[in-house]
Amino acid sequence: MTHTVLTFLDRAFPDGRIEDATKPQLFATDLGATRGDGVFETLLVLDGHVRKLPAHLARMSKSAALLELEVPDHEAWERAIVTALDEYQRVVGPLTEVVVKLVATRGVEGAHEATCWVAASAPAPAAKRQREEGIDVLLLDRGYDSDLAERAPWLLLGAKTLSYAVNMAALRYAHAHGADDVIFTSADGKVLEGPTSTVLIAHAEKDDAGRLTLKRLVTPQLDSGILPGTSQGALFAAAKDAGWELGYGPLEPEDLFDADAVWLISSVRLLTPVNHVDGTAIGTDPELARALTAELAGLFDKIA
Incomplete structure (x- = not known):
């Protein structure tokens, strides 16, 4: 124990x-x-x-x-x-x-x-394994639209409260259906967050020599009823200094499938690559995805 x-x-x-x-x-x-x-x-x-x-x-x-x-x-x-x-x-x-x-x-x-x-x-032993091997996730409907936090502040959607029963139920559902984690979506079709993590996606281009040129990092809109991630904020600051372009949604499920790489990021599991969403592989160039992950992980390691 x-x-x-x-x-x-x-x-x-x-x-x-x-x-x-x-x-x-x-x-x-x-x-x-x-x-x-x-x-x-x-x-x-x-x-x-x-x-x-x-x-x-x-x-x-x-x-x-x-x-x-x-x-x-x-x-x-x-x-x-x-x-x-x-x-x-x-x-x-x-x-x-x-x-x-x-x-x-x-x-x-x-x-x-x-x-x-x-x-x-x-x-937990799974944290290190998942950040090294990546995870498979399911998209689950959270049941409300992306502007609910503004209309109903009493729902505390931007607070990190102890009321995590729904988040844990979503993870149990994912495990029962052969996945490791969940990405919540809103009723109006926007990507929100994971039960215990923030969503990141990246697009990149390589030159003829195989070097990464354009690198763009995007996360869902922070005013869409999600918890602002401390890890996402710190990583965005480091990525900006390293020359990455940054964006804040809105994101839809299609953006996940069109991305070169997708991650769930959190304070304990750190930068965790998403391998599949609803059974569909993410990215068409595994080498590019690994390079993006390695570069961002290197930036994240230097965060105070």
Whole structure:
């Protein structure tokens, strides 16, 4: 069983309070458990460095604000992360690759104080395998149109909340039908996102010597009810500096099939190539797709 280090944010313990993750820690009346009322972020630590920490903390603050949920400040989270990683290193070993989850719930019903913790554990073995071998995905209809977030902000479509039952159900459906993951589409036919990832597509051209010339990277529109990806944002900044053209949708399923390469990108699984969508192979030039993946992965590896 994977060892998890659990550190609670507690006013009586400025640097966080370590607890035993193998024992019950959450009250049965906590609104995070009973209603999924809370927010979270998942970060990756590579070789001792927490990647994109400011971006994750900023997104968590934004998500909490959308829920009108008061959470600790960034410095408190940072101290708790340090405590968790120090304990992980002491108990488990080197911080070669560690998944860190930040969770804040609305707390015990009636108590009016958030329950917040940091959990550090090893990544699932499938994460590395999928980023190396690629994945097959299904297109699934999410059941609403792409401008719903603007019309109905109370649905919290741009917040990273604990209410992930639908996302997990979509993944189970994919696995039951021989696929690894899902790309959601809207009722009006737009590409949205994966259950735990952001969609990227690329178009490229090669010169007579086989060198990549035009390189264009596109992601769905950020105002289409999707969660703004910290990994997508960081990669776009690096790709722009490296001479890539960038675009923000709108994307339709046909754009996936016309692309030279498609990826799902997330903080833990990183840049994961999509091999097939609904059973159809992506791209007509596997060598080009591998070259694009290698170049973007190299850029992504340098992100702080």
